[in-house]
Amino acid sequence: MISDIHRRRSIRLKGWDYGSLGYYFVTICIQNRENLFGDIINGNMALNDVGHIVEKCWQDIPAHFPHADLDEFIVMPNHFHGILVIKGFVGAYKHTPQRSDRSVQSRANIYSPLRKDMSDGPMLRSPSKTVGSVIRGFKIGVSQWVHKNTEIFSVWQRNYYEHIVRNETELDQTRQYIRDNPSAWPQDEENPQRFGS
Template identity: 50%
Template sequence: MPYDPTRHHRRSIRLKGYDYTQPGAYFVTLVTHERMPLFGEIVNGEMRLNDIGRVAERCWLDIPSHFPHVALDAFVIMPNHVHGILWIVESPPETPEMPEMVGAKNFSPLPPPSSAERPRGTSKTIGSIVRGVKIGVTQWVRQNTDVHTVWQRNYYEHIIRHERALNAIRRYILENPLRWHLDRENPACTGPDPLAQAIWAMFREDDADHPNRGDL
């Protein structure tokens, strides 16, 4: 189908003017194409990764190897999406005993965005990190399976501005397999998730304080 600007125009969901290379914590979600359960299944409240899911997990864990300024926090591979907290740090972190908690002790709210702020280099942005994960998984999948399209276009992110949100998001990520029946990405979802609703409410409060937001 030829490109039709009236049908294919996509509003950017990134925050205009925000420097996505600046230190801070980001809640990131990547969703599979058409929400297909490519990464495994939930059994008795636990995520059982298949081969593609293990590749997705490995690509996520490899992020600091390719982006030394990034540290990993809590993350989870679900049947059809990935949730994770990424920290952009001032300098490459030392090898921690618990890499999923890197940055927590030094957490502070991010400053409000400024129209004068611009990314210092595309290789250090959240977008480039996400693209790296997507490319790594897609290459393996295309070489080893009949699946061609792995990911939904774009991704979702939210700047984590305070410790209350950080702790709630960590809990949501770690409990996601237990709450799969309430997950909005689950085609068989049985109802809304109160924890997710509380997090979205916090996001809306943040958006009210920073009205230029457009990601979630």
């Protein structure tokens, strides 16, 4: 019998198909929040060798996962933010049901995820075409290079955070948040030197 202490609760949205078309804002943190990827200098991120590998592995995602595309991203000293786009015919499409009640339909559209390429297509997908599989491949690529070329033992935390981007306004806000991340580093909760602590 497994004790409750060792059970891990999923931080994913229950019932959501993470192979569905859409935009996903992901954050991946370094194990123990160590600054492994570089430094913030005058409000700009200065990548070190490991940081450049993180950037390269992220940019290589579409070559390894043709159903995935990339949007805004930033490599920070001890974490990574990026917008991952799942496109093409990969998941079950979740169309908002058509209703005659305009207020219900309007509310449903507000909370419906932002989709890319909503053309009709097959409803089945391979499990390897999910957000999780893309992030897993990205983390493995970075970790393999780091283990082969440095003395660093552990790079990433076990999991990652994601947010399903639901509309254009949210997409624009997320892009701006990513762009502003280096200049906001002094107040960032991921910054171990925040407020002089």
